[in-house]
Every structure is written in C-alpha cells, then in structure tokens.
Amino acid sequence: MNEKQETKYQLILDAAFEQMKENGFEKASVSQIVKRAGVAQGTFYLYFDSKSAIVPAIAERILCEQIDVVRNEVRDGDDILSIVRVLIDQTFALTDKHREVIKFCYSGIAYYDSFQRWEDIYRPYYEWVELKLQEAMEKKEIPSLSVLSYQAKLIIGIIEQSAETYYLASDPTKEENVDIYKEELFQFIKRALS
Structure with missing residues (x-):
C-alpha cells in the first residue's frame, strides 16, 4: 500500500x-x-x-498493541520470570481495556477466517517469546525445553485464556481479586518452567 x-x-x-x-x-x-x-x-x-472481513484486522491491531507494550516493558537482561510477569500484567491490562472488542473478534474471526489467520497474526509474538525462552535456557535460568515454539505458544495461550476467563467469562458481580488471580497464574507458569 x-x-x-x-x-x-x-x-x-x-x-x-x-x-x-x-x-x-x-x-x-x-x-x-x-x-x-x-x-x-x-x-x-x-x-x-464485508464488515466481517475487518475483524481479523482489528484482532491484529490489538495484538500489535500487546506486542509493543510488552517489548517496551521488557529490558535487556530481564530474567524469564520477570518477562512472564510482564506478559501476564500487560495481557490482563489489554484484555480489560479492549474486552468488548475482543469478544466480537473471537466470534468474528472464527466465522470469517481460518485458524491459520490466527497463527499468522500471532507469529511475531510467538517468535519473540520463543527467543526469550532460548535466552533463558542459555543463561541457565530454566532447564532445557524440548520444543521452544510449543512452549511459547503454551505460555501465551494460558496467559490469554486466563485473562479472557477473568474479564470475559467471569460473573461481574463476583468479587475476585485480579492480583491474586495473576499471582496464581504466575506461580503455575513458574513451576512449569522449572
């Protein structure tokens, strides 16, 4: 263009x-x-x-915002657990900020496009997290992981699913402490990486 x-x-x-x-x-x-x-x-x-065709572009825009915010928060030399905390905090913040748009993105992209489109949108994010896992392995922060690309997808997936469950699927009248929820998620990922 x-x-x-x-x-x-x-x-x-x-x-x-x-x-x-x-x-x-x-x-x-x-x-x-x-x-x-x-x-x-x-x-x-x-x-x-069509109107539905714009949904993947909106989803991509939200993810690009996510990637930019995460990259700006992570500093050179940050250990992998600090990076995981940033991933959790920023994913929760972005999900809260865009919760209404995210709801229709899921239904719209599933309707309009294939799951391959999701993979294409997420590829830069997966690759960045994979790189951070590789660096953590080289610094001996975490044990050797078998397939880093799978590990990156799993980490991103569980964080996003947790944020979406908290903000999109939870009963809004039920008082859950988001900080406790995020801490439990962090501890889960920390154990998985150990």
Missing part, C-alpha cells in the same frame, strides 16, 4: 474499532464506519469485502 492507501486503511480501521467498541459488532454498520472515517463507502470495499 502507498502512504495514501495506508492512511485510508487506518482511518477505516480506527473508525471500525471505535464503532464496534461503542455499539457492538452486530449494530455497527459499514455506513456508520465510513461516515466516522470520512471516506466513501466504496473505499471501505477496496480494503474489506
């Missing part, structure tokens, strides 16, 4: 993100999205063939 196309794409993505956050996926319409973006309706269809 050239710069002008990228700008329009981002305007549409921003508008869709906000529109769906405010009104939910079902109530958001393409006409509302393009009006908010300040582009013609035909422009929307240059980038997306």
Whole structure:
C-alpha cells in the first residue's frame, strides 16, 4: 500500500474499532464506519469485502498493541520470570481495556477466517517469546525445553485464556481479586518452567 492507501486503511480501521467498541459488532454498520472515517463507502470495499472481513484486522491491531507494550516493558537482561510477569500484567491490562472488542473478534474471526489467520497474526509474538525462552535456557535460568515454539505458544495461550476467563467469562458481580488471580497464574507458569 502507498502512504495514501495506508492512511485510508487506518482511518477505516480506527473508525471500525471505535464503532464496534461503542455499539457492538452486530449494530455497527459499514455506513456508520465510513461516515466516522470520512471516506466513501466504496473505499471501505477496496480494503474489506464485508464488515466481517475487518475483524481479523482489528484482532491484529490489538495484538500489535500487546506486542509493543510488552517489548517496551521488557529490558535487556530481564530474567524469564520477570518477562512472564510482564506478559501476564500487560495481557490482563489489554484484555480489560479492549474486552468488548475482543469478544466480537473471537466470534468474528472464527466465522470469517481460518485458524491459520490466527497463527499468522500471532507469529511475531510467538517468535519473540520463543527467543526469550532460548535466552533463558542459555543463561541457565530454566532447564532445557524440548520444543521452544510449543512452549511459547503454551505460555501465551494460558496467559490469554486466563485473562479472557477473568474479564470475559467471569460473573461481574463476583468479587475476585485480579492480583491474586495473576499471582496464581504466575506461580503455575513458574513451576512449569522449572
């Protein structure tokens, strides 16, 4: 995409993100999205063939935000357990921040796209965590792990599933202490890595 196309794409993505956050996926319409973006309706269809087609792009945007925040929090030389704490804290914070959008992303991407699209979106995140596990093994912080790519996916998966369970599936009237929940998750992953 050239710069002008990228700008329009981002305007549409921003508008869709906000529109769906405010009104939910079902109530958001393409006409509302393009009006908010300040582009013609035909422009929307240059980038997306339907409203559902924008869901993977929104999911990717949330994950890119996650990766950026995590990378900015992790410092060179941080041990693997410090990195796991950052992963947990930032995943929970982002899930809380975008809980409404995440709900429709799951249903929409499952409807619209294959699970391969999820793998493509997550690949940079998996690779980054895999690299951190490799570094931890080389520094003898953790024992040798058999298949690092699987370990990275498992760690990311359990953290995200835990955050989503806490924020999306929990009874909102039930008082659970998020710090205790995150600490239990941390201890579980710590034992798994030992």
